[in-house]
Amino acid sequence: MAADPTSAGAIVELDAVTMRFGQHTVTEPISLRIGAGEVVCIVGPSGCGKTTLLRAIAGLMRPSNGSVQIDGHDAANAPDGVAMVFQHFGLFPWKSVQANVAYPLRLRGVPKQAASQRAGELIALMGLGGFEHSYPHQLSGGMQQRTGLARALAADPRVLLMDEPFGALDAQTREVLQFELLRTWREQPVTTVFVTHSIDEAVLFGDRVVVLNGCPSAVVEVIDVKLPNRHDRDVLRSAQFIDLREHVWSLVMADAHGAQARGVRDHPVGA
Ligand SMILES: Nc1ncnc2c1ncn2[C@@H]1O[C@H](COP(=O)(O)OP(=O)(O)OP(=O)(O)O)[C@@H](O)[C@H]1O
Numbered sequence: 001m002a003a004d005p006t007s008a009g010a011i012v013e014l015d016a017v018t019m020r021f022g023q024h025t026v027t028e029p030i031s032l033r034i035g036a037g038e039v040v041c042i043v044g045p046s047g048c049g050k051t052t053l054l055r056a057i058a059g060l061m062r063p064s065n066g067s068v069q070i071d072g073h074d075a076a077n078a079p080d081g082v083a084m085v086f087q088h089f090g091l092f093p094w095k096s097v098q099a100n101v102a103y104p105l106r107l108r109g110v111p112k113q114a115a116s117q118r119a120g121e122l123i124a125l126m127g128l129g130g131f132e133h134s135y136p137h138q139l140s141g142g143m144q145q146r147t148g149l150a151r152a153l154a155a156d157p158r159v160l161l162m163d164e165p166f167g168a169l170d171a172q173t174r175e176v177l178q179f180e181l182l183r184t185w186r187e188q189p190v191t192t193v194f195v196t197h198s199i200d201e202a203v204l205f206g207d208r209v210v211v212l213n214g215c216p217s218a219v220v221e222v223i224d225v226k227l228p229n230r231h232d233r234d235v236l237r238s239a240q241f242i243d244l245r246e247h248v249w250s251l252v253m254a255d256a257h258g259a260q261a262r263g264v265r266d267h268p269v270g271a
Pocket residue numbers: 021026044045046047048049050051052053197
């Protein structure tokens with residue numbers, strides 16, 4: 001099991017977090033510390049509690065037991081600084097790309113000109129230059145995802161939480177965006193918790209990969225990944241990548257029969 005950052009260095013700290021809905025216990029106590037600028041990916045079978053855990057980190061749900069702290073504050077009362085990106089970004093349909101991305105800046109009181117300039121930088125970073133004045137319905141799905149990501153980054157979050165943000169994309173667009181996100185992290189590091197069904201994506205992105213499994217689920221392993229050459233597409237064919245992927249796959253699939261028994265018909269854990 002990989003070492004967590006020390007408590008003092010942790011931005012996100014889960015201490016024995018149990019999530020329950022009524023009588024239904026979703027997770028066993030989960031403890032995890034995430035350091036500044038670290039990208040932690042969470043994988044696990046459908047229904048094991050990934051989104052529930054992310055909502056607890058976002059302060060949208062209180063843990064049934066244990067605590068979640070962001071920068072030493074209870075997640076529910078954390079100062080501004082957590083941005084959550086869902087599978088569907090929920091862009092404002094009546095606002096242009098520029099206005100969508102500038103929105104969190106304006107909300108924080110950034111003057112119009114400065115907000116516009118920063119929004120322009122983020123739009124360029126996400127490869128959307130030239131589409132500033134387009135509206136969401138005029139964009140492809142991938143471009144909408146990139147606008148949503150630019151908007152999340154505009155909030156300058158201390159912590160970025162992403163729940164399967166590329167799940168609805170075709171494989172080609174997804175791969176383009178994966179490498180764009182890696183580039184973005186390199187240029188603008190941000191502490192990130194990334195939930196995905198894709199084991200490839202988790203191994204590509206993660207400094208660490210947390211594998212959840214079981215019912216109620218528990219952390220079965222935390223794997224140190226941080227591939228040295230992950231900005232280069234050739235990494236996908238490297239022996240290190242393939243070995244790690246197989247290892248994570250075996251951990252996730254270990255409970256496939258259990259998932260079927262508890263009525264999870266679809267078990268989308270593939271890349
Ligand atoms: N609002 C709710 N009320 C009751 N039970 C819920 C609620 N939200 C989630 N659950 C239950 O909690 C469990 C975990 O759900 P969650 O959405 O966190 O899983 P997940 O790992 O994100 O799954 P997926 O990979 O399919 O998105 C499931 O059994 C689900 O039925």
